[in-house]
Amino acid sequence: MPRPAPPQASPRRPRIGAGRPLLEADLATQVYDSRGQRRNVALSELSFSISGDHPSFTAVVGESGSGKTTMARALLGMQEPTSGEIRFNGKNVYKLKGADQLEFRREVQAIFQDPFEVYNPFYKVDHLLTVPIRKFRLARSRADAGNLIESALRDVGLEPKDTLGRYPHQLSGGQRQRLTVARGLLIRPRLIIADEPVSMVDASLRKTILGTLEQLNDEFGISFVYITHDLATAYQVSENIIVLYKGLVVEAGEVGRVIKQPEHPYTQLLVSSVPEPDPTRPWSGEMPEGNKKVSTAAATGTGCAFADRCPHVMPICVKERPPLYRTHDEQAAACFLYQETPRVVTGDVSQTFQPFQGKEQPSAKEE
Structure with missing residues (x-):
């Protein structure tokens, strides 16, 4: 669902040079090893980039344990991948120092799931806003700082006189979450990574908070990576969507096409699992049974991770992991059902958000 292009960013903070990603993951893999337990791959060879020139809104979806939060932590510089790299302006995030590190901390911000854990209960909520102003030197005087804070609060639907001077427990969950959005607006980053930002607020506030995120994207040119389990x-x-399963990208592309015409069997399962808002058609809640014949092969990582649940499983699915195949100009799926179509050239899922440019790789059949 394409939206109008947002205004250009403020001249005082010019955009990155044409073609260079703002933030990118290059084959990022996160493995957890536990004594006495089998190896757990939380994220596998993720290649993904956010443009430094064109603000975007990308959703990352998948069930619990699919690797969504691991992806967020890696992109935020909170957890270095076991292998691969996360790069900001072309530099490894985990090797940044001095001015480069400060720039990364300013340009890439986060909104977390729990709107209470981000606060220190010993400080009033003002502390969340005054610290970044001081750290990033956003104001020349106390009066300027006050004006910035009041403007940011009103932009997210909060009244300064009813918000400032209070402790976190004195505000509702929705107010606390909107405060974290206000902090992001105050800093004016280029990218906000929002990890389940509305999962812990009631339905009446979800629309307000999501509307604010859209406003930041449209009016202020801030890109978003929106991590959620909620397809609706x-x-x-969002404009684009990435579907994760067991740490792997199984489908990606333009959100309207992926939701309305899902190609990967797992995405089809996710979409079909959403209850129909029709009382005459009750949802059965039935899920497909696992395929015991291929469960062992899938668990060892030698084949498709979804093979033990897939109704279309083939012999090749047990032996090899499927690459991303281009199924449409704005869609790709990691499934051997589409092996007659071209592969995504580098494995970068960002390429599925626009038509191919340059030479396509041949399909498996052609090789």
Whole structure:
């Protein structure tokens, strides 16, 4: 669902040179090893980039344990991948120092799931806003700082006199979450990574918070990576979508096409699992049974991770992991059902958000 292009960013903070990504993951893999337990791959060879020139809104969806939060932590510089790299302006995030590190901390911000854990209960909520102003030197005087804070609060639907001077427990969950959005607006980053930002607020506030995120994207040119398990809100606010399963990208592309015409069997399962808002057609809640014949092969990582649940499993699915195949100009799926179509050239899922440019790789059949 394409939206009008947002205004250009402020001249005082010029955009990155044409063609260079702002933030990118290059084959990022995160493995957890536990004594006495098998190896757990939380994220596998993720290649993904956010443009430094054109603000975007990308949703990342998948069930619990799919690797969504691991992806967020890696992109935020909070957890270095076991292998691969996360780069900001072409530099490894985990090797940044001095001015480069400060720039990364300013330009890439986060909104977390729990709107209470981000606060220190010993400080009033003002502390969340005054610290970045001081750290990033956003104001020349106390009066300027006050004006910035009041403007940011009003932009997210909060009244300064009813918000400032209070402790976190004195505000509702929705107010606390909107405060974290206000902090992001105050800093004016280029990218906000929002990890389940509305999962812990009631339905009446979800629309308000999501509307604010859309406003930041449209009016202020801030890109978003919106991580959620909710397909409905992903469809509502995002332009592009990435579907994760067991740490792997199984489908990606333009959100309207992926939701309405899902190609990968797992995405089809996710979409079909959403209850129909029709009382005459009750949802059975039935899920497909696992395929015991291929469960062992899938668990060892030698084949498709979804093979043990897939109704279309083939012999090749047990032996090899499927690459991303281009199924449409704005869609790709990691499934051997589409092996007659071209592969995504570098494995970068960002390429599925626009038509191919340059030479396509041949299909498996052609090789």
